[in-house]
Amino acid sequence: MQKDNHERKMAYAIYLTNGLLYDRLYQLAAEYTLPVERLAELAVERLLQDVEFVRGLRSGKVIGT
Numbered sequence: 001m002q003k004d005n006h007e008r009k010m011a012y013a014i015y016l017t018n019g020l021l022y023d024r025l026y027q028l029a030a031e032y033t034l035p036v037e038r039l040a041e042l043a044v045e046r047l048l049q050d051v052e053f054v055r056g057l058r059s060g061k062v063i064g065t
Contacts, residue, residue, distance in 0.1 A: 014040050 016022040029036045 016025070025036055025039055028034075029039055032039075
């Protein structure tokens with residue numbers, strides 16, 4: 001039986017080369033009492049949603065349909 005994507009757990013590493021991004025990520029984690037890993041996951045998820053949105057616009061997809 002195959003689990004859907006939301007039930008799978010994957011391990012990954014993110015290497016931030018921009019010190020300001022690193023600092024900001026840790027500041028937000030402390031401010032919102034969330035693990036840094038969860039914030040990074042949310043950021044990647046949002047990026048993917050934005051990319052799909054732009055692709056939809058390019059292909060003529062109407063927003064809200």
